[in-house]
Amino acid sequence: MLLHVSTAYVAGEQEGIIPEKPILMGETLKVGTHLDIESELILVKETMRELKASCSTEKDGRKTMKELGLKRARHFGWPNTYVFTKAMGEMIMGNLPIDFPVVIIRPSIITSTLKEPLPGWMEGIKTIDSVVIGYAKQTLPFFLVNLDLIMDVIPGDMVVNAMMVAMAAHSDDQQYFNDNPPCTGRNGERVRLKKMRFFSTVMWFKLYMTVKYMLPLEMLRLVNIALCGVFSRRYNELNRKFRFMMQLSELYAPYTLFKGCFDDINLDKLRMGMNKDNQNNNGAYYFDFDPKYIDWGDYFYNVHIPGVLKYTRD
Numbered sequence: 404m405l406l407h408v409s410t411a412y413v414a415g416e417q418e419g420i421i422p423e424k425p426i427l428m429g430e431t432l433k434v435g436t437h438l439d440i441e442s443e444l445i446l447v448k449e450t451m452r453e454l455k456a457s458c459s460t461e462k463d464g465r466k467t468m469k470e471l472g473l474k475r476a477r478h479f480g481w482p483n484t485y486v487f488t489k490a491m492g493e494m495i496m497g498n499l500p501i502d503f504p505v506v507i508i509r510p511s512i513i514t515s516t517l518k519e520p521l522p523g524w525m526e527g528i529k530t531i532d533s534v535v536i537g538y539a540k541q542t543l544p545f546f547l548v549n550l551d552l553i554m555d556v557i558p559g560d561m562v563v564n565a566m567m568v569a570m571a572a573h574s575d576d577q578q579y580f581n582d583n584p585p586c587t588g589r590n591g592e593r594v595r596l597k598k599m600r601f602f603s604t605v606m607w608f609k610l611y612m613t614v615k616y617m618l619p620l621e622m623l624r625l626v627n628i629a630l631c632g633v634f635s636r637r638y639n640e641l642n643r644k645f646r647f648m649m650q651l652s653e654l655y656a657p658y659t660l661f662k663g664c665f666d667d668i669n670l671d672k673l674r675m676g677m678n679k680d681n682q683n684n685n686g687a688y689y690f691d692f693d694p695k696y697i698d699w700g701d702y703f704y705n706v707h708i709p710g711v712l713k714y715t716r717d
Contacts, residue, residue: 404503404504404505404506404570404573404574405496405499405501405503405504405505405506405507406506406507406508406566406570407443407492407493407496407506407507407508408508408510408566409489409490409492409493409508409509409627410485410486410489410509410510410511411427411485411488411509411510411511411555411665412482412486412488412511412657413490413493414663414665415432415480415482415486415657416479416482416657416660416661416662416663417432417663418662418663419662419663419664420663420664420666421663421664421665421666423509423665423666423667423668425493425497425507426490426493426497427494427497428440428492428494428498429494429495430494431479432479432480432481432689433478433480433550433656436478436479436480438479438491440491440495443475443491446475447468447471449554450467450468450471451464451468454467454468454625456533457507469484470498471486472487472488472570475487479528479693482657483654483657484511484657484658485533493507501605504573504575506569506570506573508562508565508566509665510557510562510565510567511555511556511557512530512531512554512555512556512557512559512658513529513530513557513558513559513562514529514530514531514532514556514558514559515558515559515560515706515707515710515711515714516558516560516706516710517527517533517558517560517561517697517702517706518558518559518560518561518691519647520560521660522655522710523706523707523710523711523713523714524559524710525559525707525711525714525715526633526708526714527715528570528636528711528715530681531554531583531655531658532715533651533653533655534546534655535708535711535712536711536712536715538599539711541597542644542648543570543599543646543647543648543651544599544600545599545601545602545608545611545652545657546599546600546601546651546652546659547601547602547605547608547614547646547652547653547656547659548601548602548603548641548655548656548659548660549604549659549660550601550603551602551603552659552662553661554658554659554661554663555661555663555665557676558694558697558702558707561691561692561693561694562692564690564691565673565692567690568673568674568677568690569673572676572677574671594652597605605656605658605660608652612645612648612649616645616648618640620638620641620642620645620683623637623638630662650705664709665697670692674693677689677690
């Protein structure tokens with residue numbers, strides 16, 4: 404069988420209950436559009452050929468391709484290139500000329516492990532951890548997030564457990580879709596963290612950032628020009644921080660402002676089947692992937708955030 408790991412956010416920015424259903428070949432999230440994957444591949448190859456012909460630098464090439472991916476994703480209704488390509492991957496999986504089962508799983512935001520191989524473990528900075536690190540280092544004083552919404556996250560080991568059970572359960576099936584400051588200064592001293600300010604709408608966030616940062620930055624730029632670059636270093640530093648905050652907020656906006664609720668009937672069926680098999684096998688290994696039993700306050704405070712700071716410190 405073939406297990407394909409996608410993402411729950413192939414649903415884009417829908418609201419309400421989002422059922423588990425396959426994405427049909429060519430289906431998009433924007434009315435009036437149709438996706439032809441072959442045409443998209445041709446567009447990518449032609450763009451890369453043009454970049455090579457124009458002797459563009461590697462940096463310019465990466466920027467152009469990133470902009471192209473984002474443009475095409477939004478054209479079809481997806482918020483970014485990541486979920487756009489994941490959706491295309493699902494389409495391809497659903498049309499493979501094979502005679503064995505294909506299982507597609509869609510995790511939400513994956514966070515550090517709950518239990519295995521050890522609590523709080525992860526490899527590198529992933530998903531929402533950029534925000535945790537940004538706050539810990541005090542480089543992210545503001546963020547775009549609606550605190551009244553529920554954010555879907557799932558520990559990495561639970562995702563792996565669900566994958567294991569899904570493979571076992573469907574190996575014979577037909578194809579289907581299915582209060583301690585965390586950071587220290589350079590000399591090891593404790594740093595008092597300032598509270599992060601949250602904005603629940605894009606409009607208020609952009610308005611605040613314009614008044615707080617963009618206008619002062621523009622004034623500094625003009626003064627720097629008038630004084631022949633005296634403040635160039637300071638301007639570049641502040642501009643870099645501003646761009647970091649804006650880019651990170653824009654990147655996570657589809658998730659921090661997400662109003663959908665993912666249906667998980669298929670996972671419930673897997674859990675019920677696993678519980679029954681476990682009883683019949685007299686206490687065989689239990690693959691835990693039921694987030695209803697997670698104490699989320701304890702998980703984030705005592706497992707995830709300490710794990711982020713420990714395993715992604717550098």
